[in-house]
Amino acid sequence: MIDYKLKVAELFSGLVNDVTMEDIYGMVEIPPSSQLGDFAVPCFRFAKVMRKSPNLIAETIASQIPADENFDKVTNEGPYVNFFVSKTSFTKDILTEIVDKKEKYGSKDIGQGRSVIVEFSSPNIAKPFHIGHIRTTIIGNVLYKIYKFMGFNAIAINHLGDFGTQFGMLISAYKKWGVKEDIEQNPIPELLKLYIRFNEEAEKNPELIDEARYWFKELENGNEEAIGLWQWFKDVSMIEFNRVYKMLGIKFDSFAGESFYSDKMPRVIEELIQKDLLVDSQGAKIVDLSAFDMPSPLIQKSDGSTLYITRDIAAAIYRKETYDFYKNIYVVAAQQNLHFQQWMKIVELMGYEWASDCLHVPFGMVSLEEGTLSTRKGRVVFLEDVLKKAVEKTLEIINERNPGLENKEDVAKKVGIGAVLFQELYNNRIKDYTFSWEKTLSFEGETGPYAQYTYARTCSILNKYGKKVSTNVDYNLIKDDKEFEVIKALSNFGEVIESSMEKNEPFYITRYIIDLAQKFNKFYNNCHILVEDEELMKSRVLLTYAVNITIKNGLDLLGIEAPEKM
RNA sequence: GCACCCUUAGCUCAGUUGGAUAGAGUACUUGACUACGAAUCAAGGGGUCGUGAGUUCGAAUCUCGCAGGGUGCACCA
Numbered sequence: 001m002i003d004y005k006l007k008v009a010e011l012f013s014g015l016v017n018d019v020t021m022e023d024i025y026g027m028v029e030i031p032p033s034s035q036l037g038d039f040a041v042p043c044f045r046f047a048k049v050m051r052k053s054p055n056l057i058a059e060t061i062a063s064q065i066p067a068d069e070n071f072d073k074v075t076n077e078g079p080y081v082n083f084f085v086s087k088t089s090f091t092k093d094i095l096t097e098i099v100d101k102k103e104k105y106g107s108k109d110i111g112q113g114r115s116v117i118v119e120f121s122s123p124n125i126a127k128p129f130h131i132g133h134i135r136t137t138i139i140g141n142v143l144y145k146i147y148k149f150m151g152f153n154a155i156a157i158n159h160l161g162d163f164g165t166q167f168g169m170l171i172s173a174y175k176k177w178g179v180k181e182d183i184e185q186n187p188i189p190e191l192l193k194l195y196i197r198f199n200e201e202a203e204k205n206p207e208l209i210d211e212a213r214y215w216f217k218e219l220e221n222g223n224e225e226a227i228g229l230w231q232w233f234k235d236v237s238m239i240e241f242n243r244v245y246k247m248l249g250i251k252f253d254s255f256a257g258e259s260f261y262s263d264k265m266p267r268v269i270e271e272l273i274q275k276d277l278l279v280d281s282q283g284a285k286i287v288d289l290s291a292f293d294m295p296s297p298l299i300q301k302s303d304g305s306t307l308y309i310t311r312d313i314a315a316a317i318y319r320k321e322t323y324d325f326y327k328n329i330y331v332v333a334a335q336q337n338l339h340f341q342q343w344m345k346i347v348e349l350m351g352y353e354w355a356s357d358c359l360h361v362p363f364g365m366v367s368l369e370e371g372t373l374s375t376r377k378g379r380v381v382f383l384e385d386v387l388k389k390a391v392e393k394t395l396e397i398i399n400e401r402n403p404g405l406e407n408k409e410d411v412a413k414k415v416g417i418g419a420v421l422f423q424e425l426y427n428n429r430i431k432d433y434t435f436s437w438e439k440t441l442s443f444e445g446e447t448g449p450y451a452q453y454t455y456a457r458t459c460s461i462l463n464k465y466g467k468k469v470s471t472n473v474d475y476n477l478i479k480d481d482k483e484f485e486v487i488k489a490l491s492n493f494g495e496v497i498e499s500s501m502e503k504n505e506p507f508y509i510t511r512y513i514i515d516l517a518q519k520f521n522k523f524y525n526n527c528h529i530l531v532e533d534e535e536l537m538k539s540r541v542l543l544t545y546a547v548n549i550t551i552k553n554g555l556d557l558l559g560i561e562a563p564e565k566m
Numbered sequence: 567g568c569a570c571c572c573u574u575a576g577c578u579c580a581g582u583u584g585g586a587u588a589g590a591g592u593a594c595u596u597g598a599c600u601a602c603g604a605a606u607c608a609a610g611g612g613g614u615c616g617u618g619a620g621u622u623c624g625a626a627u628c629u630c631g632c633a634g635g636g637u638g639c640a641c642c643a
Contacts, residue, residue: 080586166642282640282641283641295568307640336643338570338639339643427578428579444605444606445592446591456603457602461603521606525606526607531602
């Protein structure tokens with residue numbers, strides 16, 4: 001595929017002194033309106049050196065660049081030099097590329113097999129998998145897919161919250177009030193009840209906390225009863241979590257959670273002492289980060305046990321040794337910004353040069369209309385319920401609009417869950433939002449179903465056409481403005497994925513799909529595709545096919561399924 | 567108290583390294599299914615880009631102050 005920006009830079013360089021081709025390349029932009037061409041270079045910056053007005057410079061340069069096989073004409077609009085691509089060759093270039101690469105269109109081997117770890121989802125065992133977990137789970141999964149698509153050896157790690165004093169509480173609570181059969185029947189809610197009751201009673205009776213600490217220590221020390229209960233809690237929880245992961249189509253390469261690192265803590269403590277980083281403070285041990293304008297984190301409690309931050313340090317070291325990662329990414333809420341800054345700084349101080357390859361990818365909070373999420377206060381919305389309701393609502397719509405559809409339930413699953421995924425991936429990660437049923441269950445406008453509907457529409461056209469799509473068409477026939485808008489959008493796909501990866505922002509892709517779908521729908525409503533004129537039909541079918549491939553690839557990256565009929 | 571984040575149309579949000587007239591969706595008003603799928607398309611109104619200054623040929627975008635909202639800051643994770 002031709003890099004038109006590079007062509008622009010090539011033509012431009014040599015006409016301006018003291019500016020390299022790379023400089024020009026970086027300056028090339030897409031004009032706001034296609035009437036101003038397809039690429040443009042602003043000339044303001046040359047004004048000082050050349051001692052002429054930007055308008056005059058642009059005019060002079062434009063007049064010196066002749067039309068060639070890539071550009072029909074080069075003009076100037078005020079201080080900009082505007083390049084108009086040759087539609088025919090541009091169109092042919094893009095469409096043959098897409099059909100040639102198919103499901104690989106948009107990919108690029110940037111990774112060359114290097115490993116990228118994406119840690120995401122990481123729910124707490126024995127607690128509900130609720131709407132608050134949706135962001136890390138979905139965003140993380142998409143980043144994982146993007147890195148894979150771009151040639152990295154991506155590794156999905158679910159850092160389960162399966163360790164800590166809370167399990168001492170659960171063991172203690174179960175021994176007091178637990179009923180085995182209840183938990184077997186209804187694991188998470190029953191375990192949650194125990195957890196809540198324990199916390200309530202502990203407020204009145206603080207000795208319970210000591211008991212919990214005792215049981216957590218026993219767990220760490222390998223007490224059989226404690227381990228048995230803990231393993232049981234974990235097993236029943238995983239069954240529930242896996243049900244949701246299956247609905248979302250998510251798979252992990254590793255479930256090494258917090259407990260996995262419990263035996264790797266002493267080494268970290270020892271190393272910190274050796275490197276003279278650990279300092280006593282009120283009986284506990286900290287690393288002094290005051291020189292870096294950060295609060296100093298507690299590494300080891302006064303009773304000798306370790307904390308969350310110690311485990312993250314141990315995990316990072318383990319991962320470097322095990323996977324030799326090129327990047328180690330954490331998709332975790334923005335509330336933990338400080339935590340990540342702290343431990344990454346500590347790893348740096350320990351002398352590990354790979355500290356700079358660790359990256360926290362934060363995202364904003366989800367709250368409910370009634371207020372912030374609170375498991376203990378019962379202010380939660382279960383993720384599974386959200387997915388189920390979305391599927392139900394979709395089924396209703398199908399029964400209303402397309403009652404004869406085959407595999408209704410299957411399609412409803414794909415569309416309903418797709419709608420939830422799409423919405424989660426539609427905005428900048430960092431924005432907070434309030435969960436609303438109304439918004440989640442609206443399927444018009446910029447939504448997943450819109451993208452899926454457009455895809456189904458292309459399938460339907462290709463199906464009706466019935467023959468194999470050929471790239472041997474008369475590209476001169478693709479000349480309508482609406483068609484060319486589609487072509488230009490198609491050509492951007494690769495760049496969009498790349499910036500999505502660089503910024504770890506899935507929403508670039510989500511927005512791109514909507515943009516492409518909108519442009520295709522405008523074309524569809526403006527031009528009839530399956531026309532009498534064989535040659536014209538072939539060219540338009542080819543365009544439809546290219547859109548079909550590109551939307552599919554985009555949705556695949558987002559982990560959204562695309563039914564051919566809906 | 568200190569640190570970080572957010573503020574763009576009634577609502578939800580885009581606006582990539584500063585660049586041409588700040589864009590979508592939604593809601594509202596109106597039009598298009600005897601042409602390839604109306605979960606669609608077309609048209610319309612709607613803006614002191616929180617506020618004040620500064621840098622610049624040029625600021626929604628960069629810098630500083632202020633306001634409003636959020637998050638975090640030692641024995642939880």
